[in-house]
Amino acid sequence: MIKTRKLYKIRYSQNGTDFIMGCPICDFEYNHIENIETQESDDYSTEFGDIFRGSATIMTMTCEEGHDYRIVFGNHKGWLYLFAIEGH
Numbered sequence: 079m080i081k082t083r084k085l086y087k088i089r090y091s092q093n094g095t096d097f098i099m100g101c102p103i104c105d106f107e108y109n110h111i112e113n114i115e116t117q118e119s120d121d122y123s124t125e126f127g128d129i130f131r132g133s134a135t136i137m138t139m140t141c142e143e144g145h146d147y148r149i150v151f152g153n154h155k156g157w158l159y160l161f162a163i164e165g166h
């Protein structure tokens with residue numbers, strides 16, 4: 079059984095810096111891309127639960143305040159799901 083984890087919206091920093099992404103967990107604007115991967119799947123049962131079905135591009139990220147998270151672009155029949163999930 080897949081454990082459902084909390085999802086976060088992607089958002090800009092609230093520190094007045096335009097076009098700077100904030101950490102989805104704490105809003106800190108110092109974030110780093112560790113890895114980018116693409117997963118091909120036609121399964122509803124992904125590690126992200128039953129949010130979407132299809133391929134996904136996943137960015138593994140860290141925040142300088144100590145958060146590890148992934149940004150997920152999930153794609154199914156033209157619908158593009160975009161969210162962050164805590165943990166690597």
Ligand SMILES: [Zn+2]
Pocket residue numbers: 101102103104105106141142143144145
């Ligand atoms: Zn953070």
